[in-house]
Amino acid sequence: MSKHLVPLLLAILAAPAAAEEVEFHPFDPAKAEIGRLLFYDPILSGNRNISCGTCHHHKTFSADALSLGIGEGGAGVGPERTAGTGDDAIRKRVPRHAPALWNVGATEFETFFHDGRVSVSPHYEVGYDTPAEEWLPEGLPNILAVQALFPMVAQFEMAGNPRENEVAGAVHDRVDYAWPILAKRVRTIPAYGEMFVRTFREIEAPEDVQIVHIAVALADFMGSEWRSLDSPYDLGTMDAAARRGGILFRDKGCATCHSGPLFTDHGFHAIGLPPFGPGRTRRFDPTARDVGRMAETDDLADAYRFRTPSLRNVALTAPYGHNGAYPTLEGIVRHHADPAAALAAWTPDLAKLPAAPWLEAVDFVIHQDAREMARVAATIDLAPVPLSDAEVADLVAFLGALTGGASRHGRLGRPDAVPSGLPVD
Incomplete structure (x- = not known):
C-alpha cells in the first residue's frame, strides 16, 4: 500500500x-499587502491592460472559470471575459487552463505550471530550472517567487506582442531584459516606492526596488491569501x-x-x-x-x-x-x-x-x-x-467535501484601487 x-x-x-x-513558506504581512496591490495592478503587463488577478480572481476562487484563458487584449473577468475587438482583439487564446492557486505556498510544491517548466533543480547553478535558464535573477527565496516572474513576460498572458510595447520587445530579445523595465514602472510610482522602502530592510530608496522584490511581494501574497484547509x-x-x-x-x-x-x-x-x-x-x-x-x-x-x-x-x-x-x-x-x-x-x-x-x-x-x-x-x-x-x-x-469554509474567499481579498491608478478588474 x-x-x-x-x-x-x-x-x-x-x-x-x-x-x-x-508546511508553508513564511510570509511577511506587509509584503503580502504590497503583493495584493501588485497582483491586481495592470502595471505589470506590457500594455497595462491585464493583471495577475484578471485570470486568478477572487470572484472565481483564484481561477478564471474558462477552459482556455483570454489574456492581454481581452476585457472583463471570469465567464464574462471577452476576446476584445479591433486592435485589442487577442491574437491567440492562452494555450492552457488557468490553474487555481490554493495552497501554492506549501513547501511541498517543487514544480509549477502544467508542464513543470518551473522546478527546483540544480540546473544553471541558480537552484531552479526555468525558461530563464541561467538568467534567472538571484535572491529569490522560494519557488513561488520564481513562478511569479513568468506570467508577466508571457506574450499571450501579460506581455503583449512584439512592437506593441517595450516589455514585449525586450522579452523578444531575451526574457530577463523585460524585468528591469517592469521594476522601474513600479518603483517610480511614489506610493509603491514608499511601501517598498518601508517594508524591505535592504531597500533604502525607491530606486533600489528590483524585480526580485516584486516577486517576493507577489509570492507572499499568493502564499498567504489562498490557504484552505x-x-x-x-x-x-x-x-x-x-x-x-x-x-x-x-x-x-x-x-x-x-x-x-x-x-x-x-x-x-x-x-x-x-x-x-x-x-x-x-x-x-x-x-x-x-x-x-x-x-x-x-x-x-x-x-x-x-x-x-x-x-x-x-x-x-x-x-x-x-x-x-x-x-x-x-x-x-x-x-x-x-x-x-x-x-x-x-x-x-x-x-x-x-x-x-x-x-x-x-x-x-x-x-x-x-x-x-x-x-x-x-x-x-x-x-x-x-x-x-x-x-x-x-x-x-x-x-x-474538499471545499473550504471561510477560506474560500481568501484572506485579504481584492483591492478596490491600486497605486498606478489603472482600473482594477
Whole structure:
C-alpha cells in the first residue's frame, strides 16, 4: 500500500488534521499587502491592460472559470471575459487552463505550471530550472517567487506582442531584459516606492526596488491569501455520500496520484484529455498540439503528461483538466474512469471558450489530425475502472467535501484601487 493511502484512509474515517500536515513558506504581512496591490495592478503587463488577478480572481476562487484563458487584449473577468475587438482583439487564446492557486505556498510544491517548466533543480547553478535558464535573477527565496516572474513576460498572458510595447520587445530579445523595465514602472510610482522602502530592510530608496522584490511581494501574497484547509473533510463533518466517496477514492485508485493532504503527488501523468486550442507549440511543431511535459524535458517518456493538480476547492474551480476540457466534476470523474472511451466521445461543445470568430478555424483543428489523436490515446496511463452512476455521484460528493469554509474567499481579498491608478478588474 502506498505510504499516502494509510493517512488518507484514516482521514476519511475520522476527523483529519490536514492543517498540521502542511508546511508553508513564511510570509511577511506587509509584503503580502504590497503583493495584493501588485497582483491586481495592470502595471505589470506590457500594455497595462491585464493583471495577475484578471485570470486568478477572487470572484472565481483564484481561477478564471474558462477552459482556455483570454489574456492581454481581452476585457472583463471570469465567464464574462471577452476576446476584445479591433486592435485589442487577442491574437491567440492562452494555450492552457488557468490553474487555481490554493495552497501554492506549501513547501511541498517543487514544480509549477502544467508542464513543470518551473522546478527546483540544480540546473544553471541558480537552484531552479526555468525558461530563464541561467538568467534567472538571484535572491529569490522560494519557488513561488520564481513562478511569479513568468506570467508577466508571457506574450499571450501579460506581455503583449512584439512592437506593441517595450516589455514585449525586450522579452523578444531575451526574457530577463523585460524585468528591469517592469521594476522601474513600479518603483517610480511614489506610493509603491514608499511601501517598498518601508517594508524591505535592504531597500533604502525607491530606486533600489528590483524585480526580485516584486516577486517576493507577489509570492507572499499568493502564499498567504489562498490557504484552505477548513473543509468538511478537514473538520470531520462529511455527509454519508462524501464518506462513501472517500472510500471509493481510495479503493478505485484515485489516491495513487491525488495523494497527501493536498491531494497531489506533484507528478506528471497522461490521462488522454481531448486536445483543443492553439496548443503550446514548439518552433518545430507542425500542428497546434500540446505534448505536455515532453516539451520541457525532450524525453519521449514524458509525452502528453501533465502535472497532477491539487484537489483542494476543486468544486469551486471548474472547468477541469490542463485545458479545461470538462465543465463538471462528473465529467472529469467519468473521464478518469475510462479515458480512451471518453476521449473518443468528447465533443467541442463541452469547452468553455469565449467567442473569437477569427480563431475558430484553429480551436478544434487538432481533431482532424488522426495521427496526433492516436498518439494522445496511446500514451494513457490509466486503466479503465468500472463505476456505477451511484459511485460517480459519491465520488463527486467527496470532491465537494474538499471545499473550504471561510477560506474560500481568501484572506485579504481584492483591492478596490491600486497605486498606478489603472482600473482594477
